[in-house]
Amino acid sequence: MxxxxxxxxxxxxxxxxxxxxxxxxxxxxxxxxxxxxxxxxxxxxxxxxxxxxxxxxxxxxxxxETGVDCQYLTRSEAEAYRNTDGRFYVAYTRDWDGNDLVWLGGSGPTANLEGAIHPGGEDALSYQSQGFELWPCGYINARSRPVxxxxxxxxxxxxxxxGLRLPKVKVERTRTYRNLTNCEGCGRFLTELQRFDDCPNCGARNAP
Structure with a gap:
């Protein structure tokens, strides 16, 4: 439990x-x-x-799953990062899931880093020539988080x-009235039923 x-x-x-x-x-x-x-x-x-x-x-x-918030990434930091394994994650340009980058996965777009491809060398550069963004794997892994x-x-x-049952919380309801009119004597609001009787406040008659 x-x-x-x-x-x-x-x-x-x-x-x-x-x-x-x-x-x-x-x-x-x-x-x-x-x-x-x-x-x-x-x-x-x-x-x-x-x-x-x-x-x-x-x-x-x-x-x-694992997501990467684009707000915490900078291109200058990524380019200065020493990518020891020479591999890159491939991201779609200007495509996000909320604030998270969307990656090229084995079966298409995914915001889950665990399903993203991470080629190296000439293979990675070929994706860049197709308009994708390349991010060093080590740099991205260090900035990922569970979502x-x-x-x-x-x-x-x-x-x-x-084994947790949430308590029922009473919600205060406010009464609403439709077809309100103003008393011709004192200006108070009257319901549709009240307008056919004398005003309960000033006694004025409001029946049409």
Whole structure:
């Protein structure tokens, strides 16, 4: 039974990537930066904000893949990097999954670095001549991080396996009225039914 949980922000994703409560505040797609909550803290956070959904750490990491955020890459650093094995990852130009680079994989585009091809020498240069970008493997590996596609997360199944039942939180509902009119005497709002009686505030008649 899992006792550590991530909190997924269920309101939005970045590309296909799920977002999680970050250690220190805010949200992140990087599981290495996501805060881990005890069972009690996870439930308490859910009670105060129902958009933060608990997910067991083990379950979430089992669904993870490897992504590379383009915001943390610079071409000058990559070109100065000593690529000891002479191999490169091949990236599509101006194509992203959220902020993550999209790579040429064995069967087509993929944002999962684990499925990306990494040729070396003349083979790598041939892809560059076709308009792809080349990034040194060592440089990219050092800047990769575990991420999760939101579509792979099944909250009900994960929480059932962890033996966690989330409490039902009462949502306050505000009453809304349609076809409101103003009292001709005092200006207060009246419902469709009230307008056929004397105004409960000033006694004025409002019937058509």
């Amino acid at each position: 899992s006792d550590l949980f991530f909190l997924q922000d269920s309101r939005s994703n970045v590309g296909s990537r799920a977002m999680f409560w970050r250690n220190g505040g805010g949200y992140t797609s990087n599981l290495n930066e996501a805060e881990q909550f005890t069972r009690e803290r996870a439930v308490k956070q859910y009670e105060s904000r129902q958009t933060d959904l608990p997910l067991p750490v083990g379950y979430t990491r089992a669904q993870s 999760v596609r939101a579509s792979l997360l099944d909250h009900k199944q994960a929480l059932r396996a962890a």
